[in-house]
Amino acid sequence: MTVLATPQPTISASETGTETVPLLEVENLSTEFATHAGTLRAVDGVSMSMTAGEVLGIVGESGSGKSVTALSILGLIRAPGRVSGGSIRFQNHGELLTKSASEMRKIRGDMISMIFQEPMTSLNPVFRVGWQIAEALRLHRNMSKAEATERAAELLERVGIASPRKRVSEFPHQLSGGMRQRVMIAMAMACAPKLLLADEPTTALDVTVQAQILDLMVQLKEEDGAAVMLITHDLGVIAEMAQKVAVMYAGVVMEEADVGELFDEPLHPYTQGLLNSIPRGHSRGSALKAIPGIVPNLLHLPTGCRFRDRCPAAHAPCGKAEPPLQRMPDSARKVRCWLHHPEPPK
Amino acid sequence: MRNYLLKRLAQTIPVLFGISVLVFSMLHLAPGDPADLLLGPDATPEAVAELRSDMGLDRPLVVQYGAWAGRILQGDFGRSVVLNRAVLPEILKRFKNTAILTAGALVFAVIFGIGIGILAAVFHQTAFDSTAMLVALAGLSMPTFFTGIAGILIFAMGMQVLPSSGMYPARGGDFFDLLRHLVMPAITLGAVSAAILARMTRSAMLEVIQQDFIRTARAKGVSERGVVWVHALRNAAITIVTVLGMQIGYLLGGSVITEAVFSWPGLGQMMVRAIQARDYPTVQGGVLLIAMSFVFINLAVDLIYAWIDPRIRYS
Numbered sequence: 001m002t003v004l005a006t007p008q009p010t011i012s013a014s015e016t017g018t019e020t021v022p023l024l025e026v027e028n029l030s031t032e033f034a035t036h037a038g039t040l041r042a043v044d045g046v047s048m049s050m051t052a053g054e055v056l057g058i059v060g061e062s063g064s065g066k067s068v069t070a071l072s073i074l075g076l077i078r079a080p081g082r083v084s085g086g087s088i089r090f091q092n093h094g095e096l097l098t099k100s101a102s103e104m105r106k107i108r109g110d111m112i113s114m115i116f117q118e119p120m121t122s123l124n125p126v127f128r129v130g131w132q133i134a135e136a137l138r139l140h141r142n143m144s145k146a147e148a149t150e151r152a153a154e155l156l157e158r159v160g161i162a163s164p165r166k167r168v169s170e171f172p173h174q175l176s177g178g179m180r181q182r183v184m185i186a187m188a189m190a191c192a193p194k195l196l197l198a199d200e201p202t203t204a205l206d207v208t209v210q211a212q213i214l215d216l217m218v219q220l221k222e223e224d225g226a227a228v229m230l231i232t233h234d235l236g237v238i239a240e241m242a243q244k245v246a247v248m249y250a251g252v253v254m255e256e257a258d259v260g261e262l263f264d265e266p267l268h269p270y271t272q273g274l275l276n277s278i279p280r281g282h283s284r285g286s287a288l289k290a291i292p293g294i295v296p297n298l299l300h301l302p303t304g305c306r307f308r309d310r311c312p313a314a315h316a317p318c319g320k321a322e323p324p325l326q327r328m329p330d331s332a333r334k335v336r337c338w339l340h341h342p343e344p345p346k
Numbered sequence: 347m348r349n350y351l352l353k354r355l356a357q358t359i360p361v362l363f364g365i366s367v368l369v370f371s372m373l374h375l376a377p378g379d380p381a382d383l384l385l386g387p388d389a390t391p392e393a394v395a396e397l398r399s400d401m402g403l404d405r406p407l408v409v410q411y412g413a414w415a416g417r418i419l420q421g422d423f424g425r426s427v428v429l430n431r432a433v434l435p436e437i438l439k440r441f442k443n444t445a446i447l448t449a450g451a452l453v454f455a456v457i458f459g460i461g462i463g464i465l466a467a468v469f470h471q472t473a474f475d476s477t478a479m480l481v482a483l484a485g486l487s488m489p490t491f492f493t494g495i496a497g498i499l500i501f502a503m504g505m506q507v508l509p510s511s512g513m514y515p516a517r518g519g520d521f522f523d524l525l526r527h528l529v530m531p532a533i534t535l536g537a538v539s540a541a542i543l544a545r546m547t548r549s550a551m552l553e554v555i556q557q558d559f560i561r562t563a564r565a566k567g568v569s570e571r572g573v574v575w576v577h578a579l580r581n582a583a584i585t586i587v588t589v590l591g592m593q594i595g596y597l598l599g600g601s602v603i604t605e606a607v608f609s610w611p612g613l614g615q616m617m618v619r620a621i622q623a624r625d626y627p628t629v630q631g632g633v634l635l636i637a638m639s640f641v642f643i644n645l646a647v648d649l650i651y652a653w654i655d656p657r658i659r660y661s
């Protein structure tokens with residue numbers, strides 16, 4: 001059974017064809033982890049939406065909940081963690097959070113797939129890379145072993161691996177880090193997913209290889225029309241690849257904007273801090289500043305705004321209540337800051 | 347793989363040579379002259395000298411070794427001093443019985459040890475997991491003779507459902523009689539190995555399940571069953587096979603006590619008697635056979651190991 005044949009009563013073909021129907025709609029997503037010290041909310045009411053073919057960048061310091069958000073979308077949060085609330089609607093598949101394990105399995109690796117940060121450890125060391133790519137095709141496309149292996153070789157060729165027919169029968173330890181990440185990409189793209197979750201896909205690679213991998217992702221994305229959720233620390237990568245950005249901090253989205261807007265005029269002090277901490281062409285000369293302080297412990301968040309104790313612009317309202325993610329007038333961008341709210345608490 | 351196989355096969359040759367030298371020197375390291383020992387204290391010096399030259403004991407050691415090794419290679423292990431029969435057929439018969447017992451114990455240990463270990467890892471931190479590990483710990487701390495005697499008391503003498511000794515009924519029997527006789531000795535011998543395997547399998551699986559590539563498999567849409575039995579088990583098998591290899595050695599060696607408890611007519615029992623009777627050809631033949639099977643089991647384990655783990659095969 002193919003996923004395309006899954007009956008979905010509500011949306012007609014003409015509606016799906018329009019630009020405005022979102023591919024992915026995450027609303028108020030919360031994901032918790034039970035730890036010895038208490039339950040921490042790694043993702044705390046995150047909302048975001050993506051349209052087909054779009055690249056959404058997600059940035060934020062370590063521990064801000066980027067990976068947990070992506071894993072929640074894919075239904076891969078496992079004990080001691082759980083998605084504790086919210087909604088994730090995907091295309092014409094509807095709500096993902098209420099899907100059974102086997103329904104989610106049909107979506108994973110087929111409609112939505114994921115690339116991870118660590119190419120050295122993300123491939124199974126005891127299976128041939130061709131087999132690992134072919135596995136996705138056998139699972140979702142009902143291909144025979146021979147067909148799937150043949151297709152795996154074609155995919156390796158497509159991700160720019162030389163002599164793919166030889167490489168299919170090699171093991172991960174015989175490949176370089178860059179090649180392994182290409183294999184991961186081939187695996188993720190095997191079933192031409194509608195959404196690719198790329199969790200820091202280039203962080204572990206050399207700078208030159210990083211550029212190649214990003215180029216490859218752009219090329220494949222264009223060819224297949226996949227939307228990409230690009231998680232990264234690297235704002236430079238976001239500037240180059242993404243159309244929209246969500247800035248995350250301690251489990252919430254602090255600011256969401258089109259890339260141009262965000263880089264031209266970051267509204268949130270946290271976003272400003274992130275931008276100031278990276279070397280950029282036009283800010284050359286002015287000293288780089290890291291954001292003071294450290295990411296708060298999720299078990300002991302400050303009252304009010306969770307960025308308050310590190311914020312250079314903190315003022316009275318910030319301690320009173322947590323600001324909502326407020327839509328800016330005449331714009332699609334949203335900011336979670338009392339500075340940009342029409343009615344901050346007195 | 348073929349290169350690895352050839353390399354590994356070549357490595358066994360010096361090992362086998364070393365073993366043969368050790369076994370050969372047993373005769374010469376033992377106190378007293380073999381001819382003296384054989385003929386007893388009343389023998390005349392002439393008779394001793396004649397036997398010495400018959401046995402070749404007056405020739406240089408290297409020549410003696412060469413002649414002995416030549417005979418061994420032709421399957422001539424000498425004659426048992428006690429039974430006055432050729433050693434090899436006797437040892438092989440007994441060795442077959444020990445192998446049956448060891449294989450039975452191994453099957454028990456593999457099915458229960460590995461099976462329970464995997465399930466305990468899958469149902470990590472549940473009642474099944476803690477119960478299984480408690481039983482395994484108990485199994486580990488139970489001496490073989492205790493398990494064996496307790497088994498005999500309960501199942502042979504108390505409930506009278508299983509025989510307590512031997513391999514077949516006195517009148518002889520078929521394969522099913524053998525199985526009935528094998529159950530208790532095999533479980534007794536395999537219990538400790540099963541416990542060790544269960545614990546090692548569980549911890550190996552738990553470790554593998556945490557790895558990044560397991561998350562990749564899940565992200566691909568692989569079912570939990572596929573994740574556990576294909577992606578994780580194949581990796582955990584690297585540890586499991588290593589432990590298993592050590593356990594086979596332990597089972598072969600540990601069979602002596604089990605054979606004694608259940609009067610199992612195996613090589614262990616025969617060897618104990620041969621040592622007591624100073625039946626050197628039998629002792630030499632038995633030690634040689636056991637040592638050789640150790641070498642070949644290790645070889646087999648290494649080959650399985652390389653088959654599972656490509657990183658070994660290609661280095």
Ligand SMILES: Nc1ncnc2c1ncn2[C@@H]1O[C@H](COP(=O)(O)OP(=O)(O)OP(=O)(O)O)[C@@H](O)[C@H]1O
Nearest residue numbers: 033035042061062063064065066067068069081298
């Ligand atoms: N399995 C887990 N158990 C407990 N806490 C977890 C677990 N996974 C994630 N967390 C917590 O969730 C929070 C967010 O983690 P996440 O991995 O999403 O951060 P991230 O933004 O991806 O950071 P990085 O840039 O370092 O990858 C962290 O505080 C982390 O401690």
Ligand SMILES: [Mg+2]
Nearest residue numbers: 066067068199
């Ligand atoms: Mg992360």
